[in-house]
Amino acid sequence: MKDGRIVTGDELLESDTTLECDVCIIGSGSGGAWLAHELCAAGKDVVMLEEGGYHTRREFDLTEAHVYPKLYQELGNRATDDLSITMLQGRSVGGSTTVNWCSSFRTPERILKIWREQHGCEALTPQTLDPHWAAAEKRLHIAEWPEALINRNNRILWEGLGKLGYDRGLIRRNVNGCANLGYCGLGCPIDAKQSMGVTVLPDAVEKGLRLFANVSVRRLETQGKKVTRVVADVLDPQTDRKSGRSFTVKAKATAVCGGAVNSPALLLRSGLDAEGRVGARTWLHPVVVMLSEFAEPVNAFSGAPQSVYSHQFIERGEGKMGFFLEVPPVHPMLASVVSTGMGAQLQSFLGRLPYVNAMIAIVVDGLLPHETGGTVRLRDSGYGRHSISYDFVPQFWEAARTACREMARLQFAAGAKRVHSLHQTPLTLESEADLGKLDQAEWEKIKVRVVSAHLMGGCAMGKDASKSVVDPQLRFHGLDNLFVVDGSVFPTSLGVNPQLTIFGLARWASQHVAAAV
Amino acid sequence: METRRTLLKRGLLGTALLALGSGVTLAFRHSKLVDLPPEGLLVLGKKEYAVVDAIARRVLSPAPGAPTVDDLRIAFTCDRILALTDETSQVEMRQLLELFENALTGFLFGGRVTPFTRLDPERQDAVLDEWRRSNVELRRTGYLAVRSLVVSAYYGDPRTWPSVGYPGPPAAFVDPNAPVWKGGGEPRPPGPGVWVEP
Numbered sequence: 113m114k115d116g117r118i119v120t121g122d123e124l125l126e127s128d129t130t131l132e133c134d135v136c137i138i139g140s141g142s143g144g145a146w147l148a149h150e151l152c153a154a155g156k157d158v159v160m161l162e163e164g165g166y167h168t169r170r171e172f173d174l175t176e177a178h179v180y181p182k183l184y185q186e187l188g189n190r191a192t193d194d195l196s197i198t199m200l201q202g203r204s205v206g207g208s209t210t211v212n213w214c215s216s217f218r219t220p221e222r223i224l225k226i227w228r229e230q231h232g233c234e235a236l237t238p239q240t241l242d243p244h245w246a247a248a249e250k251r252l253h254i255a256e257w258p259e260a261l262i263n264r265n266n267r268i269l270w271e272g273l274g275k276l277g278y279d280r281g282l283i284r285r286n287v288n289g290c291a292n293l294g295y296c297g298l299g300c301p302i303d304a305k306q307s308m309g310v311t312v313l314p315d316a317v318e319k320g321l322r323l324f325a326n327v328s329v330r331r332l333e334t335q336g337k338k339v340t341r342v343v344a345d346v347l348d349p350q351t352d353r354k355s356g357r358s359f360t361v362k363a364k365a366t367a368v369c370g371g372a373v374n375s376p377a378l379l380l381r382s383g384l385d386a387e388g389r390v391g392a393r394t395w396l397h398p399v400v401v402m403l404s405e406f407a408e409p410v411n412a413f414s415g416a417p418q419s420v421y422s423h424q425f426i427e428r429g430e431g432k433m434g435f436f437l438e439v440p441p442v443h444p445m446l447a448s449v450v451s452t453g454m455g456a457q458l459q460s461f462l463g464r465l466p467y468v469n470a471m472i473a474i475v476v477d478g479l480l481p482h483e484t485g486g487t488v489r490l491r492d493s494g495y496g497r498h499s500i501s502y503d504f505v506p507q508f509w510e511a512a513r514t515a516c517r518e519m520a521r522l523q524f525a526a527g528a529k530r531v532h533s534l535h536q537t538p539l540t541l542e543s544e545a546d547l548g549k550l551d552q553a554e555w556e557k558i559k560v561r562v563v564s565a566h567l568m569g570g571c572a573m574g575k576d577a578s579k580s581v582v583d584p585q586l587r588f589h590g591l592d593n594l595f596v597v598d599g600s601v602f603p604t605s606l607g608v609n610p611q612l613t614i615f616g617l618a619r620w621a622s623q624h625v626a627a628a629v
Numbered sequence: 630m631e632t633r634r635t636l637l638k639r640g641l642l643g644t645a646l647l648a649l650g651s652g653v654t655l656a657f658r659h660s661k662l663v664d665l666p667p668e669g670l671l672v673l674g675k676k677e678y679a680v681v682d683a684i685a686r687r688v689l690s691p692a693p694g695a696p697t698v699d700d701l702r703i704a705f706t707c708d709r710i711l712a713l714t715d716e717t718s719q720v721e722m723r724q725l726l727e728l729f730e731n732a733l734t735g736f737l738f739g740g741r742v743t744p745f746t747r748l749d750p751e752r753q754d755a756v757l758d759e760w761r762r763s764n765v766e767l768r769r770t771g772y773l774a775v776r777s778l779v780v781s782a783y784y785g786d787p788r789t790w791p792s793v794g795y796p797g798p799p800a801a802f803v804d805p806n807a808p809v810w811k812g813g814g815e816p817r818p819p820g821p822g823v824w825v826e827p
Contacts, residue, residue, distance in 0.1 A: 118811040170807035174798030177785035181713055189714070194766055195773045251824060288821040293799055301802045303820045310822030317812040352713075413795065444795045448784035449777045454688040454757065462784065463692055465793040495715050536761050536769070558769040 116152070116317035118205070120166050121326025121349045128358045129346075131322070133159040134629045136342050136363035138329045138378065140164075141207020142614040143598030144369030145308035145316070146248070150622035152319035156629060159322045159361050161342070163370075164204035165349050166325040168309070172299035176445035179298040183211050190373070192486070192500045196557035197398060198450075199373075199500075200297075200565040205325050206309030207371060209611060212565070213296050213417040214285040214305060215438070216254045217608035218245050219616070222427075226479070231603045232575025233584040241616045248615040251315075252286040252306035261292055263415025265439050268406070268469045270420045272522030273437075278424040283438075285416065286611075294414040294441055325349075327359050328495075332366060332382040337592045339366045354495070365593040365628040369618075372567035372600040376488045377498045379571065379581075379588075379596075386581045386589065390571060394486030395478040395605035396502060397566035400512045401440070401450065402471050402519040404528035409466045412442035418609075425518065426476065426607055433480065433511040435473040436607060437519065442470050450561060453538045461532070471523060473515030475508060478569065478604035488570050509555040512562075517550050534561035566610050571600040585624040586617075593628050597621050660730055661746040666705045671712040672719045673704075676746075677726040681707050683746045684729070685779040687753050695792035698783070706782040722778070725771045729760075 135151050137144045140162040151158050167182055180188030185201040202208030219241065227233040248254070259282055262270060273280035286306040296305055303310045317323060326347040333341040346357040368375045376391035384390060422437040447470075448462055461468075477485055482505070489499040520531045524544050533539040536559050539549055554560065574580025577589040582601055588594040597618050599610050606613055660676045661683075670678055682704040691697055698704075711719055730745045741748070745756060760772035783789055790797050808818045817823055 115812070115814045117813040120811075166809075166811075168807065168809050170805050170809060173803050173805075174800075175787065177781075187710075187713055189718075189777075195770045291802065293802060295798060298798075301804065303822050306822065310820065311824070314810065314812070314817055314822065315824065318817065444790060444793050445781055445785040448780040454776065455690040455754065458688070458780070459690045459692055459695075459792075462793045465795055467794075491717060497715055497717055536772075558766060558773065 116319065116321040116323070118166055118317060118323045118325065121346050121355060124324070124327070124346045124357060124359065126357065128360060130360040130362070131159050132362045133157045133322070134364050135159075135625060136161065136361040136366045137369055138342065138367065139207065139369035139371065139374065139598065140205050140308065140313060140323065141202065141369065141371055141598065142209050142308060142611050143371070143618040144367070145206070145209075145312045146615050146618035147367055147369060147597050147622050147625060148321050149312045149316040149319070150619055151626055152316045152321050154622070154626050156626060157320065158316070159363065160324065161327040161329055161344055161359070161361065162205050162323065162325045163328040163347070164202075164325065165352075166205045167210070167299065169299065169301050169303050172301045174295045174298045174301060176298065176443055179211075180445075183299055185373070186497060192502050194501070194558060196504070197396060197502055197562045197564050199396065199563070199567060201371065201373065201567050204309070205323065206307045206313065209307040210299055210309055211297050212611060213441070214287055215418045215421070215609035216249070216252075216284045216286050216612045219613040220607055223604060223606055227573075227603055231573065231580065233573055233603075235584060241620060244616040244619040245612060247619060248612065252311060253288040254284050254286045254612070256282045256284050257416055257419040258282075261416065262419040263292070263294065263412070264410045265412035265415070265442070265469055266418070266420040268404075268410065268526040268528075269422070269437065269439050269471060269522060272526040273420075273422050273424070275525040276522060278422055278522075280420060280422050283419050283421050285419070290416065292415050294417055296417050297441060297443075324359065329378055330381060332378070332384070332594070334382070334384075334591065337590065339363075339591060339594045342366055365595065365625055367595040367597045367625055369596075369598045371598050372570050373488050373498060373500065375596055375598055375600040376570035377490060380488075380490050384588065384591075389579070389581050391488035392570065393478065393484065393572055393603070394488055394500070394570040395568040395602065396486055396564040397474045397568070397605050398477060398502070398508065399472045399474050399563045399565070400515055401534050401561060401563065402516050402523060402531060403451070403534070404469045404471070404520075404523035404531045405464055406467050406469060406527060407529055410469045411466050412439070412468060412470060417441040423607075425515070428511070431480070431507065433507045434476045434607065435511055435515045436476070437515075437522075438472055438474065440470050440472050442468055450534065450563065452534050452536050452561060457538065469523060469528065471519040473512070473519060474566070475511050475515070476605055476607045477508070480505065480507060485569065504557055512560070513550060513553075513555050517547055520544075520547060520550065535559060536561075566605070568599045568602040568605050568610060571596045572603040573601040574603060586621045587624065587628070595621070595625050595628070597625070660744050663704070666702065668705070670708050673708045673711065673723065673726070676730060677723055678704055678708065679746045680726045680730045681775070681779065683753060684757070684775050685783070687750060687757055688776055688779050689783050691789075692792045696786070696788045701783060701786050701788065703779060703782045706786070707778050710778065710782060722774065725774060728771065729756075729775070
């Protein structure tokens with residue numbers, strides 16, 4: 113065993129720490145963790161820098177007000193500038209895998225085919241990726257969640273899908289010894305969730321990884337065709353503010369693994385904008401939500417959050433955006449923020465929290481030819497904040513309206529007494545006869561709640577350097593030793609929850625990063 | 630600076646709104662202030678604090694027997710939540726609260742010349758409703774921002790959980806003394822994350 117180590121900001125007391133290594137990895141989420149693991153296993157000397165803190169299960173008290181500021185980007189408030197889309201994205205050692213809901217899907221072949229045929233990523237075949245997915249699935253105990261254990265919130269979707277004769281399936285989850293608590297989004301208190309922070313990262317540390325938490329990379333310095341220095345600030349773990357101490361890494365190769373939004377933002381801060389393509393074409397899998405009330409308790413805060421899905425509407429024909437169906441957990445603080453209305457109306461709804469079922473439709477963006485999606489740009493001030501915008505196309509609103517209608521049908525089919533949309537002017541359906549109300553509703557941004565938990569794109573991979581940011585081996589076009597290895601390289605969204613795609617892609621890409629050392 | 634202010638300038642009525650927010654206020658229309666917390670404020674000024682307090686009293690309608698806005702000191706909690714955010718967010722929120730309160734802004738949009746804090750509750754509800762339904766994107770965004778702030782301050786407090794039927798998290802599974810492993814040659818404690826060959 114080599115002496116790798118996890119070091120936190122409070123241990124970095126020098127005014128500047130400078131290290132040399134083979135590979136510097138920026139970000140410890142699903143991409144960075146697997147990349148670090150494979151490089152360490154291949155004998156490379158790897159330094160990883162993570163802006164978030166090293167939070168372990170002893171801190172996971174499952175209380176929303178404590179967790180969102182600690183484990184999520186921008187204290188849980190990441191959003192487009194106009195607040196039309198609120199985003200949940202993790203920020204700690206382990207990245208979003210610390211707080212995601214464990215859903216694990218391999219990349220659909222139809223998406224890989226688009227990446228191969230339209231973006232020149234010819235190596236990305238199921239055959240190439242199969243062994244990498246298989247390794248991740250084995251290490252992370254990824255397996256289908258037994259139907260007998262699905263919670264009432266998921267069972268409502270399951271039963272609704274069955275009654276309407278729609279496609280349905282059980283979700284594979286990365287858990288080992290799961291107690292079915294329902295708090296995956298708040299950090300697993302028993303380490304049953306096989307997040308990067310308790311699995312692949314400690315494995316890599318045992319293989320020599322030096323992981324520095326509370327270290328926020330500010331810029332990459334380049335000379336000629338090489339990144340020469342990674343320049344960072346050490347953050348105070350207590351306040352998350354700059355400590356005044358700096359951190360510098362000189363590496364033979366550098367991999368940016370901060371995820372969509374943060375990876376393009378770092379490149380932009382470093383003057384690497386690929387003629388405006390960095391930060392462009394960011395895909396969010398925008399989500400619309402329908403809430404329903406049942407006569408019997410649903411207790412959607414309890415039990416594995418996501419265990420049932422439907423791909424019934426994933427492909428809806430040319431010119432239309434597809435969507436897939438799942439459910440989210442319902443905890444009081446998030447429910448109060450995401451729900452609409454105020455005063456007695458708000459309290460009346462939240463007062464029935466245990467009886468509330470929530471259903472989500474996740475819209476597959478980035479597949480229509482004219483879509484531009486989201487754009488990430490820098491702000492002149494705001495240490496961790498970026499400017500994010502999203503261009504909603506009319507086809508999105510058509511998909512959202514159709515999805516809400518279908519979700520309401522599923523909820524009524526499963527026995528819902530009442531269904532609510534998340535329009536800012538709250539809309540309530542008392543029965544299927546009211547479905548027409550949805551057609552009359554205002555389908556415009558900020559007039560109906562749209563959220564996202566799948567941030568992708570912004571550093572698209574592709575063969576054509578005039579249309580992409582990184583090449584098909586994930587190397588930044590024009591630089592020899594800079595790679596981007598995370599969900600930001602997706603040229604489109606996926607149509608499935610993204611973590612397993614990133615695991616496989618990072619594990620596969622490690623060979624190319626290793627070859628650059 | 631890419632703040633809400635510059636975003637505003639691009640929007641409908643943005644320049645006019647900004648001019649109002651910048652000082653051409655109906656200055657003689659004073660805000661109705663509330664008692665400040667003895668601990669002091671970290672982000673909000675006394676006028677902004679009063680606006681948050683007034684908004685919280687309209688957005689939140691605690692169930693009978695549930696903690697009140699005063700019990701939970703919601704405006705104070707909001708100040709402390711904002712203190713965790715970056716400086717840009719703090720500036721933007723203060724600008725937004727100024728726009729809510731500003732009498733001339735109110736006049737432009739709704740014909741009111743009374744600051745928000747001096748309106749009676751029904752009129753305050755109507756103003757919030759105007760912001761929520763507005764055709765000006767900034768106002769819809771502003772409504773969402775202040776609403777999110779006060780509801781998260783209230784429903785994030787465990788003392789409100791009984792009022793929504795939430796039993797709270799399963800505390801028996803939380804171990805504040807669980808070991809923290811950092812490597813450095815130390816053996817890794819056994820646990821579900823450690824790989825064991827099947």
